[in-house]
Amino acid sequence: MTDSLVIIPTYNEKENIEKIIRKVFSLSQAFDILIVDDGSPDGTATIIKNLQANEFTGRLFIEERTGKLGLGTAYIHGFKWALSREHYQYIFEMDADFSHNPEDLLRLRQACVDGADMSIGSRYIKGVNVVNWPMSRVLMSYFASVYVRFITGINIQDATAGFVCFSREVLKTIPLEKIRFVGYAFQIEMKFTAIKYDFNVVEVPIIFTDRTEGTSKMSTSIFKEAFFGVIQLKLGSIGKRYKRN
Numbered sequence: 001m002t003d004s005l006v007i008i009p010t011y012n013e014k015e016n017i018e019k020i021i022r023k024v025f026s027l028s029q030a031f032d033i034l035i036v037d038d039g040s041p042d043g044t045a046t047i048i049k050n051l052q053a054n055e056f057t058g059r060l061f062i063e064e065r066t067g068k069l070g071l072g073t074a075y076i077h078g079f080k081w082a083l084s085r086e087h088y089q090y091i092f093e094m095d096a097d098f099s100h101n102p103e104d105l106l107r108l109r110q111a112c113v114d115g116a117d118m119s120i121g122s123r124y125i126k127g128v129n130v131v132n133w134p135m136s137r138v139l140m141s142y143f144a145s146v147y148v149r150f151i152t153g154i155n156i157q158d159a160t161a162g163f164v165c166f167s168r169e170v171l172k173t174i175p176l177e178k179i180r181f182v183g184y185a186f187q188i189e190m191k192f193t194a195i196k197y198d199f200n201v202v203e204v205p206i207i208f209t210d211r212t213e214g215t216s217k218m219s220t221s222i223f224k225e226a227f228f229g230v231i232q233l234k235l236g237s238i239g240k241r242y243k244r245n
């Protein structure tokens, strides 16, 4: 039984999903995987269920939801699933499309073993480590983090990062039912809230490589949610007490 669970949300990832599952299971550290699939019309779930039944029973899990409900709620669903199983001490967020290198799971885990409560795979600690994104997307993502720092005051270089290791304690403490954002603002909200609860959040440098298979689900509404969401987060935190039980 392993203490580490990687949660991977999926929507139409049939080109990537089998490869990423095999890669995670080939690592030197044992990880379980939970996929949260939103009824992908391309049949992603069928691929996962076959692997689960034929090769990876007891290590690979799937939660299926009916329809595209967003990245944030997929992770909240996965976090609750993980918390209901006592043995998971390190719970990860990772994309399905290899933009996050699964090898880096080991470094993220080690940062938490060494004392961090939450470790973030960060593209912007030492310059800009993004491969194959158009310049417009790099600039948007980089300046999104500058904007988040400016408005919220949190000292995180990569505020929208989606490659994260949480210690169990962080997910037990953050009131998950109050996390309100569903797109990339969700990533900002989780980091902001963990810092407000005074957890030790560290950034680990990674190289982010844009997907070569499948398509991004980034949209204008997700961008807008993040832009205005940051202001809402800041205003909503004023006068609020973040007290651990």
Ligand SMILES: Nc1nc2c(ncn2[C@@H]2O[C@H](COP(=O)(O)OP(=O)(O)O[C@H]3O[C@H](CO)[C@@H](O)[C@H](O)[C@@H]3O)[C@@H](O)[C@H]2O)c(=O)[nH]1
Residues within 6 Å of the ligand: 008, 009, 010, 011, 012, 013, 036, 037, 038, 068, 069, 070, 071, 074, 094, 095, 096, 097, 099, 141, 160, 161, 162, 163, 184, 187, 215, 216, 217, 218
């Ligand atoms: N279940 C579910 N999964 C989803 C949904 N939307 C996206 N996903 C899954 O979430 C992962 C990331 O989605 P992408 O659409 O590939 O994200 P991206 O545009 O490459 O965004 C990257 O950059 C963002 C901003 O920096 C990051 O916030 C994000 O995590 C990711 O690393 C993929 O595994 C994708 O299948 C959804 O509504 N439901």
